[in-house]
Amino acid sequence: MTVDPDLDRPLTSIVDRVGDITKEGQVSLDRVVGAFEKTGFATMLIVPAAAVVTPLSGIPLFSSLCGVTICLIAAQWLMKRDRVWLPHWLGQQSLEGDKVRVAMNKLRPAARWLDKHSRARARFLFRQPLRALLPLSCLLFGALMPFLELVPFSSSLLGASVCLIAFSLLTRDGFFALAALLPLAIVVWALTALF
Secondary structure (H helix, E strand, C coil): CCCCCCCCCHHHHHHHHHHHHHHHCCEEHHHHHHHCHHHCHHHHHHHHHHHHHCHHHHCCCHHHHHHHHHHHHHHHHHCCCCCCCCCHHHHCCEECHHHHHHHHHHHHHHHHHHHHHCCCECHHHHCCCHHHHHHHHHHHHHHHHHHHCCCCCHHHHHHHHHHHHHHHHHHCEHHHHHHHHHHHHHHHHHHHHHC
16 A cells, blocks of 8 residues: 655645645545545545545535545445546535635644654554454445434544544554544444344
């Protein structure tokens, strides 16, 4: 798996790069995802996941579009595809560059904090069969987002979880993946307790 060239600050680097891309004005999803295609699936997952954590999630159906995008990227990662394919209707969805830049600026302090505090921990998560659990969880979280569109902040929480999982894959810091999987573990435990 290829990673972003700036290994010391991978998340901040992604946020800055999205900000640079959106200086062109209207920006399509194809354009944003395509800009990260060579850096690997984890990086591509961070882009829509981080976007849904921002105030952009208040735009009607934005969370659903991000969820579908996350789901498609994670599914193709699990299928070990070389490139990401997005349906034409999804790839052509666009946003005003100014709105995206404002959202990325709000994310930058959190991105810097995560970059500063990441280190190699809980590396057992990155060995098979556990490693497959990480993109599988991203697929599940992405698939749930359209169904939770009307529940306030639920998509943002799922987006944060996807972002942390992808970030942990970039930095090999399993601590963040464990923190992201905690909500899933609680849901599974609750369902098994009920049935």
